[in-house]
Amino acid sequence: MNRQLSLLKVKNLSVQFRLGDEYATALRDVSFDVHAGETLGLAGESGCGKSTAALAIMNLLPENGQIAGGDVWFQGKNLTQLPLKELRKYWWKDLSIVFQGALNSLNPVKTVGAQIAEAMIVRNGMDKMQAWDRVKDLFRQIGIRPERISEYPHEFSGGMRQRVMIAMAICLNPKLVIADECTTALDVMIQTQIMNLLKELKSSLELSMLFINHDLALIAEICDRVAIMYAGRIVEIGPVRSVFFEPIHPYVKQLLNALPRMEDSISRLHAIPGTPPRLQEIPEGCPFLPRCHQGDRRCGLEVPLMAEVYPDHWANCHKINPTGRK
Amino acid sequence: MQKEGSIVRVQNLNVWFRARTRFFDFWRSASRTFIKAVDGVSFDLNKGETLALVGESGSGKTTVARALMQLIRGAEGNIWFDGRNIVRTNRAERLRLRTQIQMIFQDPFDAMNPRETVLKIVAEPLNIHRKDLDAKRRVALVSKALRSVGLSPPEDFLNRYPHELSGGQRQRVLIAGALVLDPILLIADEPVSMLDASLKVEILNLLVELKRKRPLTYLLITHDLALTRYVADRIAIMYLGRILEIGPSQSVLASPLHPYTQALINVVPTLDRVWQQKQVLAGEIPHPSNIPLGCRFHPRCPEATGLCSKSQPAMKETEGQRLVACHLR
Numbered sequence: 001m002n003r004q005l006s007l008l009k010v011k012n013l014s015v016q017f018r019l020g021d022e023y024a025t026a027l028r029d030v031s032f033d034v035h036a037g038e039t040l041g042l043a044g045e046s047g048c049g050k051s052t053a054a055l056a057i058m059n060l061l062p063e064n065g066q067i068a069g070g071d072v073w074f075q076g077k078n079l080t081q082l083p084l085k086e087l088r089k090y091w092w093k094d095l096s097i098v099f100q101g102a103l104n105s106l107n108p109v110k111t112v113g114a115q116i117a118e119a120m121i122v123r124n125g126m127d128k129m130q131a132w133d134r135v136k137d138l139f140r141q142i143g144i145r146p147e148r149i150s151e152y153p154h155e156f157s158g159g160m161r162q163r164v165m166i167a168m169a170i171c172l173n174p175k176l177v178i179a180d181e182c183t184t185a186l187d188v189m190i191q192t193q194i195m196n197l198l199k200e201l202k203s204s205l206e207l208s209m210l211f212i213n214h215d216l217a218l219i220a221e222i223c224d225r226v227a228i229m230y231a232g233r234i235v236e237i238g239p240v241r242s243v244f245f246e247p248i249h250p251y252v253k254q255l256l257n258a259l260p261r262m263e264d265s266i267s268r269l270h271a272i273p274g275t276p277p278r279l280q281e282i283p284e285g286c287p288f289l290p291r292c293h294q295g296d297r298r299c300g301l302e303v304p305l306m307a308e309v310y311p312d313h314w315a316n317c318h319k320i321n322p323t324g325r326k
Numbered sequence: 327m328q329k330e331g332s333i334v335r336v337q338n339l340n341v342w343f344r345a346r347t348r349f350f351d352f353w354r355s356a357s358r359t360f361i362k363a364v365d366g367v368s369f370d371l372n373k374g375e376t377l378a379l380v381g382e383s384g385s386g387k388t389t390v391a392r393a394l395m396q397l398i399r400g401a402e403g404n405i406w407f408d409g410r411n412i413v414r415t416n417r418a419e420r421l422r423l424r425t426q427i428q429m430i431f432q433d434p435f436d437a438m439n440p441r442e443t444v445l446k447i448v449a450e451p452l453n454i455h456r457k458d459l460d461a462k463r464r465v466a467l468v469s470k471a472l473r474s475v476g477l478s479p480p481e482d483f484l485n486r487y488p489h490e491l492s493g494g495q496r497q498r499v500l501i502a503g504a505l506v507l508d509p510i511l512l513i514a515d516e517p518v519s520m521l522d523a524s525l526k527v528e529i530l531n532l533l534v535e536l537k538r539k540r541p542l543t544y545l546l547i548t549h550d551l552a553l554t555r556y557v558a559d560r561i562a563i564m565y566l567g568r569i570l571e572i573g574p575s576q577s578v579l580a581s582p583l584h585p586y587t588q589a590l591i592n593v594v595p596t597l598d599r600v601w602q603q604k605q606v607l608a609g610e611i612p613h614p615s616n617i618p619l620g621c622r623f624h625p626r627c628p629e630a631t632g633l634c635s636k637s638q639p640a641m642k643e644t645e646g647q648r649l650v651a652c653h654l655r
Contacts, residue, residue: 045522045523045524046522157610159610187382187383187549187611188382188549188551188590188593188594188595189382189589189590189593189606189607189610190610191593191595192593192595192604192606193606196604196606214522214523215595216523216597217595217596217597217600218595220597220600220601221595221600221601244597254524255523255524256597258523258524258526258527259523259596259597260550260552260553260555260556260596261552261596261597261598261599262551262552262555262579262591262594262596262598262599263596263598263599264598266556267556268531268534268556269527269530269531269556270527271524271525271526271527271528271531272524275492275494
């Protein structure tokens with residue numbers, strides 16, 4: 001799997017949440033790489049663990065969550081072993097994150113410009129003049145008139161706030177940006193504008209991205225590779241076109257069948273029967289078994305291992321025969 | 327008046343809200359501004375059809391629904407329902423209407439009281455509108471409604487609380503609550519937008535199925551054009567308080583007439599069109615307190631001419647029962 005230089009290497013990462021007297025395993029043995037200059041998509045239904053993965057990488061898990069195993073390697077350093085003080089040095093400069101709710105992430109009583117400038121002054125020791133010049137440049141880059149740097153978040157529309165969050169995430173030229181559902185609350189037209197902005201930044205800044213989204217169509221648009229998650233595990237990972245045109249895992253196949261299209265002649269979509277398991281009681285064996293129409297006894301006993309079926313395209317399903325083909 | 331076969335006729339509906347201006351402006355009544363959430367909307371809803379009202383947030387689609395549901399004061403224009411104009415109603419009439427028009431809301435988590443059982447939630451409309459029923463009959467009607475939305479056997483669900491249900495089951499319970507009075511019109515306001523991809527399909531398929539078995543008409547409010555394709559007979563495209571285009575869904579989606587419809591369809595993210603170039607409109611929807619003169623879409627329209635900034639285009643009929651409000655079509 002190490003054909004290219006990997007910037008971020010997540011290895012066997014597991015995360016548990018304490019919920020009352022129960023433990024929920026939100027992430028189980030998750031492994032993936034983000035190569036330099038690449039955008040990896042992380043997709044799946046709500047509760048499958050995609051945001052947990054982002055939070056675990058950034059060490060931002062809530063109080064009741066903890067990394068139960070595994071490593072996060074970033075440029076040769078194991079982030080899970082670093083004390084918070086050391087880890088903070090990576091934030092913004094090396095690793096940054098864009099969250100979903102831009103309004104909640106911005107300080108309502110500070111101008112947007114000041115918030116971005118502050119990040120640069122505190123993190124990078126820039127002087128004020130330098131920082132404000134950089135804010136103006138950033139605004140030009142994200143398509144907002146630089147005169148507006150001294151406005152407050154409430155004077156901005158939802159789409160513009162999301163642009164500000166993106167500007168903040170790239171202000172110190174990080175190597176990796178994690179975009180966690182960064183287009184989700186937006187209208188489709190604004191969403192497209194944000195996607196175009198991300199694509200532009202991706203090529204002009206040679207950004208690497210971990211693009212987390214529940215919308216597979218958006219993932220397909222911007223990502224080089226995609227990992228599909230189910231019940232805390234990655235079930236399939238590979239180059240975007242390969243995964244979408246030749247899905248291997250029954251879950252991925254059915255998920256793709258449930259997505260609306262604009263140019264087919266199918267009059268009815270098919271839902272996946274059943275619901276994902278509760279994270280407190282994930283069944284033994286393959287977690288998708290209760291909803292799978294191909295499952296058999298073995299699936300209920302052993303967790304399937306990842307196998308490379310097509311070049312660089314991996315899936316974990318017992319129904320893939322040893323030669324790789326289904 | 328209503329025409330033959332239509333269940334609802336909306337004529338020139340306006341819903342204007344008074345804008346809250348600065349604190350010290352309250353006595354300067356002359357400078358009052360209005361937020362024109364709905365500004366001259368007209369459409370027919372035919373018996374048995376599914377009409378999708380599609381638009382971005384702020385386009386006024388939910389306000390139209392709320393006006394139909396009598397959940398809003400100050401609506402002006404005409405809403406004909408069942409031979410009567412219901413734009414202004416008294417309490418008795420509103421009660422009667424709500425046995426015939428029901429609504430399901432977006433968020434299945436917010437729309438339920440977490441301390442009530444499924445029985446209580448679904449039976450609530452019966453408690454208000456069918457006080458004549460005894461407890462046994464009530465449970466029977468609730469059970470029937472639960473069964474019709476695929477929650478069977480109903481006995482397994484009657485005594486459960488919302489937190490014991492999955493997202494899909496919750497939305498089903500809400501639909502059961504809307505159906506328990508046997509309404510003839512169901513308004514669904516973004517019924518699936520909070521749900522996961524597979525659940526979306528599950529709930530939409532359920533709505534389609536229900537309509538096969540009952541004499542139901544749907545007004546489906548949504549921003550998701552791609553899903554609309556699979557459920558709606560006709561689509562109305564709203565922008566800034568007004569319908570810009572309306573017609574049979576297949577033809578609207580295959581050959582949109584209005585430049586806004588074209589732009590909207592162009593940016594819908596679906597897997598089969600991922601690698602196509604997308605033409606995105608610049609800017610954002612203006613605020614409804616400041617609607618552009620002339621055609622309200624002209625500042626963002628790629629085809630706008632001088633005429634578009636001067637006069638507001640009227641709805642005109644084109645081929646195949648399609649209506650469009652554009653000077654250039």
